[in-house]
Amino acid sequence: xxxxxxxxxxxxxxxxxxxxxxxxxxxxxxxxxxxxxxxxxxxxxxxxxxxxxxxxxxxxxxxxxxxxxxxxxxxxxxxxxxxxxxxxxxxxxxxxxxxxxxxxxxxxxxxxxxxxxxxxxxxxxxxxxxxxxxxxxxxxxxxxxxxxxxxxxxxxxxxxxxxxxxxxxxxxxxxxxxxxxxxxxxxxxxxxxxxxxxxxxxxxxxxxxxxxxxxxxxxxxxxxxxxxxxxxxxxxxxxxxxxxxxxxxxxxxxxxxxxxxxxxxxxxxxxxxxxxxxxxxxxxxxxxxxxxxxxxxxxxxxxxxxxxxxxxxxxxxxxxxxxxxxxxxxxxxxxxxxxxxxxxxxxxxxxxxxxxxxxxxxxxxxxxxxxxxxxxxxxxxxxxxxxxxxxxxxxxxxxxxxxxxxxxxxxxxxxxxxxxxxxxxxxxxxxxxxxxxxxxxxxxxxxxxxxxxxxxxxxxxxxxxxxxxxxxxxxxxxxxxxxxxxxxxxxxxxxxxxxxxxxxxxxxxxxxxxxxxx
Numbered sequence: 001x002x003x004x005x006x007x008x009x010x011x012x013x014x015x016x017x018x019x020x021x022x023x024x025x026x027x028x029x030x031x032x033x034x035x036x037x038x039x040x041x042x043x044x045x046x047x048x049x050x051x052x053x054x055x056x057x058x059x060x061x062x063x064x065x066x067x068x069x070x071x072x073x074x075x076x077x078x079x080x081x082x083x084x085x086x087x088x089x090x091x092x093x094x095x096x097x098x099x100x101x102x103x104x105x106x107x108x109x110x111x112x113x114x115x116x117x118x119x120x121x122x123x124x125x126x127x128x129x130x131x132x133x134x135x136x137x138x139x140x141x142x143x144x145x146x147x148x149x150x151x152x153x154x155x156x157x158x159x160x161x162x163x164x165x166x167x168x169x170x171x172x173x174x175x176x177x178x179x180x181x182x183x184x185x186x187x188x189x190x191x192x193x194x195x196x197x198x199x200x201x202x203x204x205x206x207x208x209x210x211x212x213x214x215x216x217x218x219x220x221x222x223x224x225x226x227x228x229x230x231x232x233x234x235x236x237x238x239x240x241x242x243x244x245x246x247x248x249x250x251x252x253x254x255x256x257x258x259x260x261x262x263x264x265x266x267x268x269x270x271x272x273x274x275x276x277x278x279x280x281x282x283x284x285x286x287x288x289x290x291x292x293x294x295x296x297x298x299x300x301x302x303x304x305x306x307x308x309x310x311x312x313x314x315x316x317x318x319x320x321x322x323x324x325x326x327x328x329x330x331x332x333x334x335x336x337x338x339x340x341x342x343x344x345x346x347x348x349x350x351x352x353x354x355x356x357x358x359x360x361x362x363x364x365x366x367x368x369x370x371x372x373x374x375x376x377x378x379x380x381x382x383x384x385x386x387x388x389x390x391x392x393x394x395x396x397x398x399x400x401x402x403x404x405x406x407x408x409x410x411x412x413x414x415x416x417x418x419x420x421x422x423x424x425x426x427x428x429x430x431x432x433x434x435x436x437x438x439x440x441x442x443x444x445x446x447x448x449x450x451x452x453x454x455x456x457x458x459x460x461x462x463x464x465x466x467x468x469x470x471x472x473x474x475x476x477x478x479x480x481x482x483x484x485x486x487x488x489x490x491x492x493x494x495x496x497x498x499x500x501x502x503x504x505x506x507x508x509x510x511x512x513x514x515x516x517x518x
Contacts, residue, residue: 017052021060024050029069029080031336040070040078100141103134107142108151111161113505114481118488119163121155150492172209172238173490175199176222176257177245179214186214188247189273190435190464191294191479198483199243206487208240215244217253222260241490242268246279255280262287267493269486272501274326274356289489292501293482295326299461299475299506300333303431304347306473306508308337311516312429312457314346316421318441319433320413322351327433330461334431348427350417411440418444422456428517429457435466435474442470442513453515463509473514477506 025046032040040046043061047054061078064070070078107128110116123131129139143159146152152159175196180186187193196212203210215222242261246254261268262283270290272279282288307315317334319327331349338346418441421427432438438460445452452458460467463476481504 017056018059021046021050021052021056022063025057025060025064026069029064031332032080038080040080099134100138100145103132103138103142104145106132107146109505111151112481112485112488112502114478114484116161118161118484120161122152122159122161124158171240172211173203173241173243173487174211174213174239175243175245176213176215178248179216184214185212185245186248189294190462190466191273191477192245192247194464194479195271195293195483198480199487202480202483202487208487209238211239215249215253215257217249220253220256222257239264239266241266241493243486243490244268244270245273246270247273251280258283258288267490269489271482271486274324287493289493290501291482291486292503293477293479294461295329296503297329297333297336298503299477300330300335301337302333302506302508303330303459303461303475304334304337306510307429307431307457307459307514308341310429310457310514313343313517314348314424314426315429315431316348316350316424316427317431317433318414318417318421318437319349319351320417320437321355321433323353324356327351330433348421348424350421351433352413414440415444422448422450427456429459429514432458432460435460435462435464435472438472438474438513439466439470442472452513454518457514457517459508459514467509467511471512473511474509475506476509478504 025040028040028046028049032038040061041049043054043057046057050057061070069081071081107116116122122128125136125139125143128134128143129136132139134142143152147154147159150162153162154160175185177185178188185196200210213222242264244257244261249257258268258270258280265287267287267289270279270282270288272290272292273294279290282290315334315338317331319331321327322331331347331351335344335347338344414437418430421430422444430438430441432441438458441458442452445455445458450456457473459473459475461475461477463474466472467474485502485504
């Protein structure tokens, strides 16, 4: 009888229904891997989506488990195994966690994401039980573990998120990143100025000194020519940790830089914003932690759900610089949400694969550097000459010149895209890869005699100053929470973490540029 069952099972694996289900599940696994989603839907959902029976889906899942593609534990959730990382490298896998462990992670995520601010009281255990749908015993275990790990503290009437650790008088955090032509840290994304401002504010709030020290890639110098700051890398200094902007630093210089930081014996929080280069391996998982902002498909998925809820069924994604991971992931996130809603063709892409970021637009980059270099050299050579521009003024001048020169190139790329999008009456919303692109979309609509959202909704990403000026709906990446999480790691490097990059959840900020489709 056992042999007959095995023969019957083998025969059914060759049927068209099995092949159809197998192809659907494997394609879904590849898509979810690209979106950093590790879990498959349940068996019955897969059966409905694949158009087969649930028995056939179970056979496919069993086959993929034997091949090492999937794994499962307690409960019904099936997890996709990452081929690039062995199983159980970071401890117990999520699906094998007990209920109190999952609850611990959710509350801790709220602390990291800024839902519960440092030192602020948490809701009462009864309110937490209602919020997270947990019983008293499970909540008690989770809170006890958070208390033991130092994530929360006790109060006379409940608990509070742990405040910032006590600091010595001259404790210093060093902020470093790629150096530009003026000798200052280069800004590569619209979020960079806000990030710097938030780091300054948070360091001032917790009473720690902040030293800004750019990294010269060409000379492999910490601090740039003429102001080399070797003392920051000595073990006997007051430096308690480093915050490093990785965007714009090539892999080899970044590898050398990280090893020098590792030799200093201080924790280092690395911020990745663009993923133009592949990051080298971290020298230490205990003293180094990577924080990701704006790269994954999460922002695209949130924006897609927002537009679907408004009633949009076909949208345009417009990206003049698409040769990078963050833009591709945003497009993948939008498409996955529309595909899950039964609209696989709901996102029309208008993208240019030649460039990764505006700084690559030829030949304006060399011209901008030449202008800035001429001004700084002139000021350095003539001591009696009045100071025309401070360093901050030079950065502001660079930003203005960049906007003018890049804008000319970007308009040449965007206009054909916008003409095609405007000619398609089924498209009811335009989503720019970032706020500058979305603002250009609004300007184009004004030129052709249309307005948002009356004729078409417009949205972007980054929630930069342009979003406020243009009343533009945009995705906010929650920069304050990212800064708090990075400083929290520097002050408490042994806090629970893991090897994966830390990603803070953001939110869609709705403004006048978006509404229900006309």
